[in-house]
Amino acid sequence: MSYSDFIKECQENVLSGVGISSDSAAKLFEIPKEYIKELANAANQITREFNGNKVDVEQLNNIKKNSCSEDCSFCGQSAFFDTGIESYQLPSPTEVVSRAQKAKDEGAKSYCLVAAWREPSPKDFSKVCTIIEEVNNKVGISVECSLGFLTYDQAKKLKELNVKRYNHNLETAKSKFAEICTTHTYEDRLRTLQIARDAGLELCTGGIIGLGETQEQRLELVLALAAIYPEEITINILVPVPGTPLELQTPLEKSEIIRMFSVIRFLLPESVIKISGGRETNLDDSGEELLQSGANGIITSGYLTLGGNDADQDIKMIKKIGLEV
Numbered sequence: 001m002s003y004s005d006f007i008k009e010c011q012e013n014v015l016s017g018v019g020i021s022s023d024s025a026a027k028l029f030e031i032p033k034e035y036i037k038e039l040a041n042a043a044n045q046i047t048r049e050f051n052g053n054k055v056d057v058e059q060l061n062n063i064k065k066n067s068c069s070e071d072c073s074f075c076g077q078s079a080f081f082d083t084g085i086e087s088y089q090l091p092s093p094t095e096v097v098s099r100a101q102k103a104k105d106e107g108a109k110s111y112c113l114v115a116a117w118r119e120p121s122p123k124d125f126s127k128v129c130t131i132i133e134e135v136n137n138k139v140g141i142s143v144e145c146s147l148g149f150l151t152y153d154q155a156k157k158l159k160e161l162n163v164k165r166y167n168h169n170l171e172t173a174k175s176k177f178a179e180i181c182t183t184h185t186y187e188d189r190l191r192t193l194q195i196a197r198d199a200g201l202e203l204c205t206g207g208i209i210g211l212g213e214t215q216e217q218r219l220e221l222v223l224a225l226a227a228i229y230p231e232e233i234t235i236n237i238l239v240p241v242p243g244t245p246l247e248l249q250t251p252l253e254k255s256e257i258i259r260m261f262s263v264i265r266f267l268l269p270e271s272v273i274k275i276s277g278g279r280e281t282n283l284d285d286s287g288e289e290l291l292q293s294g295a296n297g298i299i300t301s302g303y304l305t306l307g308g309n310d311a312d313q314d315i316k317m318i319k320k321i322g323l324e325v
C-alpha cells in the first residue's frame with residue numbers, strides 16, 4: 001500500500017470510530033518526510049471533525065518559581081542548575097486574582113496555577129486552596145493546577161474546589177526518563193495521574209520533545225499518552241536553558257514536530273492537544289501550521305520562565321487561519 005493510501009486508511013479508521021492500532025501509529029512514525037504534509041492534513045481533518053474550529057487558549061501563572069528540589073535536566077527551575085532565573089514563593093491571592101482577571105479579559109478560557117516543587121507541603125497546599133477559592137469567587141475562569149505529586153486527599157480537595165483539570169507530565173518516554181531525571185521516577189508520575197483521576201479530576205499530561213530522544217522514544221511517549229487517554233495532552237518543544245545539562249541540545253526538525261502532533265491526533269481524536277512552551281522559539285510561524293496539523297490548543301502570553309507572544313497576537317493568528325477562540 002502506498003504511504004498516501006495508508007494515511008487515508010488510518011484517517012478513515014479514526015473518523016469511523018474504529019481508531020488505529022499501536023502498529024499503525026508506529027508506521028505513521030516511519031512515513032518519509034515528503035508525506036508529512038499529507039499526514040498533517042489528515043490529522044487536521046480529524047481535529048475539525050471531533051473538535052470543531054475552536055482553539056483552547058490557556059494562560060499560566062507560575063505561582064512558585066525556581067529552586068525546585070528535582071533535577072529534570074531540561075528545566076531552568078531546578079535547584080541543581082545555576083540558570084540565574086529569579087526565584088519566588090507563593091504570591092498573595094489578590095495578586096493571582098488580578099492576573100487571572102487579566103487572562104480572562106484577554107480571551108483565555110482556562111487558567112493554570114503551576115508550582116515548581118516536588119509536591120506541596122500541607123501549609124503551601126492550604127495557601128493554594130485559598131488562592132483557588134478567591135479566583136473562583138472573584139474571576140470565574142476555569143482553574144487548572146500543576147502542583148507536582150499529590151496525595152489522594154489533596155486531589156479530592158482540588159476537585160471540591162472545582163478545579164477542572166490536573167496537569168502532570170510524563171515528560172518523556174519511560175525508556176528515556178532515568179537519563180533526564182534521577183530524583184523521582186516515571187512510575188511516580190504515573191501514580192500521581194492515577195490519584196488525580198481517582199479523585200475525579202480531568203487529566204492533562206504530555207511531555208517535552210527535543211531532549212535528544214529517538215524517534216522510537218517519541219512513539220513510546222505517544223503510546224503511553226494514548227493508553228492514559230487524558231482529556232488534554234500538552235507538548236512542549238525544548239528551548240535549551242543556559243546552565244542546564246541540555247543547554248547545547250540540537251533542535252528538532254520541524255517535520256518531526258509536526259509528525260508528533262499529527263500522530264497524537266490520530267490516537268486521541270477527542271482530546272485537546274495543546275502546543276506548550278517552545279512554539280515561538282522552535283517554529284517560524286508560532287504554531288500556525290501545528291494548529292492545522294492536529295493541535296487545537298495553545299498557551300498564550302508566556303510560559304513558566306520564558307516570555308511568549310501576546311494574547312492579541314495569538315488570537316489574531318488563530319482568526320487568520322479561520323479558527324475560533
Ligand code: SF4
Pocket residue numbers: 068069070071072075076077078079115116117118
Ligand atoms: S520539571 Fe518540574 S519537577 Fe522537574 S525540576 Fe522543573 S519544576 Fe521541578
